[in-house]
Amino acid sequence: MRTFIVHAHHEPTSFNAAMTGTAVHALRAAGHAVRVSDLYAMNFDPVSDRRNFLTVRDPLRLKQQDEESYADAHDGFVPELAAEMDKLAWCDALIFQFPLWWLGMPAILKGWVDRVFAVGRTYGGGRYYDKGVFAGKRAMCAVTVGGGSAAYSDAGLYGPMQAVLHPIHHGILAFVGFTVVEPYVVHAPARMDALQRAACLDGYAQRVLGLANAPVQPVVATDDFAQMVLTPAARARRGLAASG
Amino acid sequence: MRTFIVHAHHEPTSFNAAMTGTAVHALRAAGHAVRVSDLYAMNFDPVSDRRNFLTVRDPLRLKQQDEESYADAHDGFVPELAAEMDKLAWCDALIFQFPLWWLGMPAILKGWVDRVFAVGRTYGGGRYYDKGVFAGKRAMCAVTVGGGSAAYSDAGLYGPMQAVLHPIHHGILAFVGFTVVEPYVVHAPARMDALQRAACLDGYAQRVLGLANAPVQPVVATDDFAQMVLTPAARARRGLAASG
Numbered sequence: 307m308r309t310f311i312v313h314a315h316h317e318p319t320s321f322n323a324a325m326t327g328t329a330v331h332a333l334r335a336a337g338h339a340v341r342v343s344d345l346y347a348m349n350f351d352p353v354s355d356r357r358n359f360l361t362v363r364d365p366l367r368l369k370q371q372d373e374e375s376y377a378d379a380h381d382g383f384v385p386e387l388a389a390e391m392d393k394l395a396w397c398d399a400l401i402f403q404f405p406l407w408w409l410g411m412p413a414i415l416k417g418w419v420d421r422v423f424a425v426g427r428t429y430g431g432g433r434y435y436d437k438g439v440f441a442g443k444r445a446m447c448a449v450t451v452g453g454g455s456a457a458y459s460d461a462g463l464y465g466p467m468q469a470v471l472h473p474i475h476h477g478i479l480a481f482v483g484f485t486v487v488e489p490y491v492v493h494a495p496a497r498m499d500a501l502q503r504a505a506c507l508d509g510y511a512q513r514v515l516g517l518a519n520a521p522v523q524p525v526v527a528t529d530d531f532a533q534m535v536l537t538p539a540a541r542a543r544r545g546l547a548a549s550g
Numbered sequence: 551m552r553t554f555i556v557h558a559h560h561e562p563t564s565f566n567a568a569m570t571g572t573a574v575h576a577l578r579a580a581g582h583a584v585r586v587s588d589l590y591a592m593n594f595d596p597v598s599d600r601r602n603f604l605t606v607r608d609p610l611r612l613k614q615q616d617e618e619s620y621a622d623a624h625d626g627f628v629p630e631l632a633a634e635m636d637k638l639a640w641c642d643a644l645i646f647q648f649p650l651w652w653l654g655m656p657a658i659l660k661g662w663v664d665r666v667f668a669v670g671r672t673y674g675g676g677r678y679y680d681k682g683v684f685a686g687k688r689a690m691c692a693v694t695v696g697g698g699s700a701a702y703s704d705a706g707l708y709g710p711m712q713a714v715l716h717p718i719h720h721g722i723l724a725f726v727g728f729t730v731v732e733p734y735v736v737h738a739p740a741r742m743d744a745l746q747r748a749a750c751l752d753g754y755a756q757r758v759l760g761l762a763n764a765p766v767q768p769v770v771a772t773d774d775f776a777q778m779v780l781t782p783a784a785r786a787r788r789g790l791a792a793s794g
Contacts, residue, residue, distance in 0.1 A: 316598075316599040316600075316612055316614075317611060317612045317613070319611055346597075346599065351597075352596055352597065352657040352658075352661065353590075353595075353596065353657060353658050354560075354651075354656065354657065354658075355560040355590065356560075367561060367563055368560055368561045369561070370560075407598075407664055408660075408663055408664065408667065408717070408721050408722045408725075409716075409717035409718075409720065409721025409722070410654065410660060410717045410718075410721065411660070412598065412660075412661075412664060413596040413597060413598065413657040413658070413660040413661025413664050414596075414597050414598075414657070414661070416652075416654060416655070416656075416657040416660050416661075417596065417656075417657025417658070417660075417661070419652055420651050420652065420656060420657050423652065435707075453778065454778065456777060456778050456779050457778035457779070459779060461779050461780040461785065461790075462778055462779055462780075463679075463770070463772070463775050463778045463779070463780075464720070464721065464778075465716065465720065469713065469716055470716070470717055470721070472653075472709065472713055472714070472716070473652070473653035473654045473714055473717060474653075474654075476653065476708070476709065477652050477653025477654065477708065477714070478652045478653070481652075526707070528707070531707050533700060534697065534698065534700050534701035534706055534707045534708075535700050535701070535703065535705050535706055535707070536705040536706075536707075541705065546705075
């Protein structure tokens with residue numbers, strides 16, 4: 307198994323760093339290949355615009371997706387993005403390791419997606435969800451959260467973690483074809499004692515070693531949709547009401 | 551009314567730019583004050599770490615919130631962030647103007663939140679949701695989306711826009727106290743003709759002029775929660791089942 311970890315934390319002694327270190331060690335000890343993009347250490351620039359490209363399709367007006375298609379066809383991505391695209395193409399499993407900031411990814415990771423997930427390379431031409439470029443591969447969010455788990459329950463103040471991660475799971479990972487593994491969520495690591503942290507990291511090692519068999523979210527079957535809306539037949543198969 | 555628009559698009563001839571221009575013109579023509587942070591034009595850096603601070607609380611380990619608290623108490627934010635914090639404190643209404651990228655904000659805007667919404671300045675000490683720093687003020691997302699509206703319906707491939715925007719509405723805007731106005735969502739502006747675009751921009755002008763009376767989402771009453779979970783009494787008042 308070839309695992310690619312995109313790591314988005316600025317502090318080398320953070321629990322996020324311990325998680326990534328644990329995953330790398332466990333996977334390599336089991337004979338697997340691992341690559342890590344440590345975005346802060348790389349000083350990765352998350353701002354997406356013409357800086358993504360060596361090529362210029364239209365110098366007068368920046369239409370990002372058109373420039374991406376053109377760069378894809380003309381080997382026109384800047385080296386820092388081409389290198390990330392190569393790691394993405396290389397991997398069997400992708401892990402986003404990040405602290406939850408404002409119910410989302412730190413900007414440095416969101417911008418990694420904005421820039422690296424270019425049309426042509428990761429989607430386009432009807433390639434998405436179950437027909438996606440990365441279909442058959444797995445992806446997972448490994449997330450630390452400052453607050454406890456109750457706040458992220460159905461009746462919690464912030465709402466269920468599933469709803470919080472929906473844009474990332476459904477809009478990014480599943481969209482490009484990855485089968486989305488249930489996230490590994492660590493609540494309030496700063497308030498854990500050493501034994502609890504060790505147990506949590508051990509659980510994480512087991513999760514990454516067992517990623518191929520870990521529980522996953524249903525894959526989106528694009529044939530169930532017509533004009534981007536679930537068909538009546540598909541609704542019936544899922545036991546949903548006919549309209550709504 | 552004092553409106554602060556945070557604008558996150560790289561192309562000056564984009565529909566996003568037309569929306570911001572329309573809002574500025576309509577508000578000023580009606581005698582209102584407007585400030586705009588055009589993040590790409592400002593070359594805003596969205597990466598959050600020690601670069602946010604002039605001060606250093608702990609040189610050995612970066613705990614972002616601790617450094618934010620310390621900077622708040624010691625006038626220690628870098629000028630580029632202090633200026634944004636001042637605009638935020640100044641406004642009665644906040645608008646995020648952005649294209650939906652990967653079911654979320656462009657990284658340049660997410661990082662503006664990561665860096666500007668510092669503890670001490672925008673939350674902390676029990677100040678959140680209905681007790682938030684910005685309670686009584688209004689905020690809105692003005693969003694362009696490449697796809698049509700059907701894909702963002704309940705049975706749509708991407709799911710309802712409300713679910714897509716949940717982390718932004720609930721995790722950012724409502725969290726710091728803003729009353730969240732229903733978003734102004736523009737689908738597929740690139741496929742509109744000139745008349746449709748003009749009508750859409752006119753509708754947007756009416757929305758920003760009527761922001762004080764526009765439909766809003768329910769304000770989160772923190773007294774309804776105990777230990778971050780909705781209390782049984784509050785569940786009953788809302789007509790929800792007793793558990794779940």
